[in-house]
Every structure is written in C-alpha cells, then in structure tokens.
Amino acid sequence: MRAVVFEEFGGPLTVREVPVPACPADGVVVRVAATGVCRSDWHGWQGHDDGITLPHVPGHELAGTVAQVGPAVRDWRVGDVVTVPFVCACGRCAACLAGEGQVCERQTQPGFTHAGSFAEQVALDHADVNLVRLPAGMTPVTAAALGCRFATAFRAVTVHARPRAGQWVAVHGCGGVGLSAVMIAVADGARVLALDVSPAARAAALGFGAELALDPLACGSGSPDDVAAAVRDATGGGAHASLDALGSPAAAVASVLGLRRRGRHVQVGLLLGAAATPPLPMDRVVGWELELYGSHGMAAREYPAMLARIAAGELAPENLVGRVITLDDAPSALAAMSEPPTSPGMTVIAP
Template structure:
C-alpha cells in the first residue's frame, strides 16, 4: 500500500488515503501503455502543484475524464527508481535519481518517427492518462526513451519543476518561439510556466528584454526578482487592448515574441495584440475556451503575418539541456520554488487554485509524502 492524494468525484475534496501501490504488471497489461517496454516504478521524491492538475480535478481535462475516477493528480515529478521491468530498461537501474517529462512518448507512432514526441499519438501522461505523482509511488512506461538522470547537485524539487513547467517554458520560448539574442519577449500570465518563461528567456539568449504581465502584484514581484526587465499589472475585467498597449510601452519597442502562459481569454487576446508585425505568438497555456476571439484577431494574424504556434510540454531531449543549465548555475530554478509542502498541504494548495486572483506566487512542490 501507499499514501496518495485522491479524489473520487470531480471537484470533490482531495483526500490522502492508503491505496494499492502500482506494480510493473499493470504497465505490462497496458495501464501505463506500451506493453511495459522500459517500465519502472518510482518512489516519488517531489511533485509540483500545477494548474493543469486543477483543470483535471475540476473535470475539464478529457484524458482524466476518459481514465475515470477515482484519480490521483500530479504530472510534474521526480523520484528514485525502486523497480525496473526485467531487462527491458538498459539506461536505468534501481536507485537512480531521475526526472520525468509529463509527456511519455511511445517511440513507435508517426509523430515519434518524425521526431515530434510532444505530439505522440499514443502518449502517456502521469496525472492525466494514469495516476500521477501526488503519491508515494508511480508507474512510468517507456523509461529508456523519456526519463533523464538528475545531476548530483540538482535537488529533487528542482528536477520536478523540470518535468513540466521549466521544460515546457523552454520549448515555448526557445524552440517554438525561436528565441534569439537581443529579442524582446512578453509573457502574459506569471504562474509557474510564465515565471519559468521569464527565467528561460533571460538564460538561453543574450541581451533579451523580458516583460511579465499578470493580475497579481505578488506574481509580478516574483517575475522581477527572477529577472524580468519590466512588469505590467493587467486589471481584472479590463480591455485586453489596454494591457497590450501598456506592454509595448513598458518595453519601449516592438515585441518579437509573446507567450500566452495563462490560457485565459484576456491573456491570449492581449498577447496577440501586443505581438509586432512579423512576430511570433506562442500559445502554451491550455485554454478551456477562448470566447473573446473573433475574425478580427485572425485578420490581424494574416495582415501582420504573425506566426502563431502551439507548444505542449517538451521533448525528452530538452531535459539534459535544462538540467545541465541548473547544475552549472545558469538557470536558477530554485528561485522559482516558493514553498515545499507535505501531501495534505499539496492537496489543499491544488484545491485553492479555484481562486485565481489569490494564487500563491511561484512554484509549490510536494516533497514530504
């Protein structure tokens, strides 16, 4: 048995209970996908508390709905291997400390063949397609293909952030946004992914100017502490066009890359309106719906030749790059982590995300199970 934070109805209290511990046979039977190839069992050492898990708890994620209840959230995790599936895993052994991307690609579909693991047709996702990391143990399929060893000087808490928020930001800003030296970058939504985007933009290119936009003064203060050159407070209910104009004025020059890290109608509209002619708009926040978008927005995309790209998670190849940057001190992920929680506190923190205007700034990580 193991302790896990579990909900038995969408929106119902998330309670810590004793539940059966996962085993390798569940992976072989398809519970983790992929016929058990490279399957491992991890003792979870850290798991982030992310708004995407809140969407799942509220019943807004189709993968969680398809899986069915009861359910254990948590997709941003790191841990220590306690079981390996026979001889099928050649890269990892019992006792290894590993980071886990939340997209576990299969390696056999058309998308994987085309080197696009983030759009894998048969991807598994702890915390969405299977029970996740708000638990003492979790089953991970396709370990050889997806997991990455953690450098000795990188904490489990920092490595958990790498599993989603930081690598998601890396793909959005560097890979999809095509970050270059001297770029101007505006990040709309200063939650975990947004703050990570600020860090990434300041770390992986020279002389970048980075702006953060959010409704929370506390979140903006955190963005400034992480290196944002300017911030703009976006008033709740205000016209997104005003926030866009304020963003352009704050940087004093056209904005090359805009990142909607919030996934809300207002952040998406403001980000698009702030993007310069020929610039790039990256949608990385996952919207539930965008009712404010109209043909006028698409006309702007066409007329200004704005490059609109989606971004979802990160490829396993990004993990070593990001972990090395943390290890050598270039990427200060520890500055993102604002609190470490126990399992009960983590469950309460997830439920508290109902109130977006009072969200805790920075990244919360469960490290006590």
C-alpha cells in the same frame, strides 16, 4: 502506499491507502521524492480533461528513485534517480520517430491517463524513451519543478519564441510557467515585459530580470486592445515574441495584438472548455505575417541542453520554488488553486 485521491470531479480530495501501481513491462515504478502542484492538476480534478477515470490520483511533475523495473526495460535499474516529462512518449509513432515525443500520438501522462504522482509511488510507461537521469547535485525538489512548467517554458522560449539578444519578449501571466519563461528569456538576452494582475507576481518577475512589469487591469479599460496598446507603447512598437502563460482568451488576444510585425505568439497556458476557441485576430496574423505556436512540454531527448544550462548556472529553477509541503497538505494546496494565487512561485510536495 499513501496517495491523494478524488472520487468525483471537483469533489473531496483525501489522503488514503491505495495499492502500489503495477509495473509496466516496458516501464518502471518510481518512489516519489518530490512532485509539483500544477494548475494542470487542478484542471484534471475539475473534470476539464478527457480520459480521467475515477477514482483518480493526480500529479505529473515528479522526481524520485526507480523502485521496480519492467522486463523489457534496457537502460534503467532499481536505485536510479530520475525525473520524467509530463508527456510520456511511446517512441514508435510517426511523431516520436521524427523526434517530437512531446506530441506523441499514443502518449500517456501520469496524473491524467493513469494514476499520478501525488503518491508515494507512480508507474511510468516506456522508460527507455522517457526517463531522465538527475545530474549530481540536483535535488528532487528542483527536478520536480522541471517536469511541466519549467521544461514547457524552456521549449516555448528557446524553440518557438526564439528571442535574439535585445529583443522584447512579453510574458502574459507570471505563475510558475510564466516566471520560468521570464528567467529563461532573460538568460537568452531578451528584454522582458511581464504582465500579471498580482503585485507579488510582478515583483517576482522583476526579481528574475524582467525590465518592465504591467498590471493588465491598469492598462486603460483592461481590455485586450488596451493591454496590447500598452505592450506596444512599452516596447517601442510591439514585442518580438509574446507568450500567453496564463491560458485565457483575453490574454491570448492581447498577446497576439501586442506583437510587432513578423512577431511570434506562443500559447503556453491551457485553454479548455468554453475558452478553448478564442476569437483570435487572424486579420492581424495575416497582414503582419505573425507566427502562432502551441507549446506542449518537452521530450526527454531535449532535457540535456536544459540541464547543461542549469549546471552552468545560467538558469536557477530552484529559485522558482515557493514552498515545500507534505502529502497531507496536498489536498488543501490543490483546492487553493480555485482562488487567485496569494504568492508567486511553485508549490512542491515531498511525500
């Protein structure tokens, strides 16, 4: 089969023939119909994630058709049309037994722990725990957009941020996950303040229902203190909930400082390497009784609630897809993430 491969971190990305992956005993091999190009894939290519073995095939947001089924799989058959969370849970550890598969102690992740979905086929572990059947009428391109950014944003907003109608939600960073969070928070009745340095991203956020959009660089000196002050001014005292959907120490600090008392900060963007331990203002967290959350995807068991809202027309993740490309275009699309984005929305590969 054809796949995108890199043999060194940050090195060339090439499309070439590789063996079809072996089918796990309790898993499946999926023929990929669509897969998203995510900044997490870029981080993996750059060597920011532990556990990647070279040479490697990236890709973790996918949808397609089951092509092989392992002998221990009960619920799935060849020909089923599916998607999957980017965290494949084991179904047996303490976290999984508590219903928290997104933080599984023995999780696997296509595109990180093993070869991913920038390929014509991909192997997935623990199929009975992780596969999600696509509802009738949902295209693979739309489903691929769910697997990481939209599902992560859905859980971040509905489980952690928990806005009530009329409350303010600040979204720092309006890439794929940030725009997803804007859409979901607006659908929940929140008033959304979007922040991004890109005029196109701010315009997109307004198009998805954000009430206000700010350029962080235009907030005083652009420091976290000044950005937070602008958020507090715009929201009449601070956001009730705030998300760092960018993944930077400055955005994380501004997100926390921009909250009102008893507010909730949700860290959605990855903070890796030297940025992994930002100096958060814990004095404010204690004095104002703020809540801090991380958000790491969403388990397969939680997908039905999200899919029901999509089917009802409350959410339209297909509108977040900016362009669809071929597998041959994938190396340049991933490499382009080394530079600031030129257009908002998600890029999806259709192999």
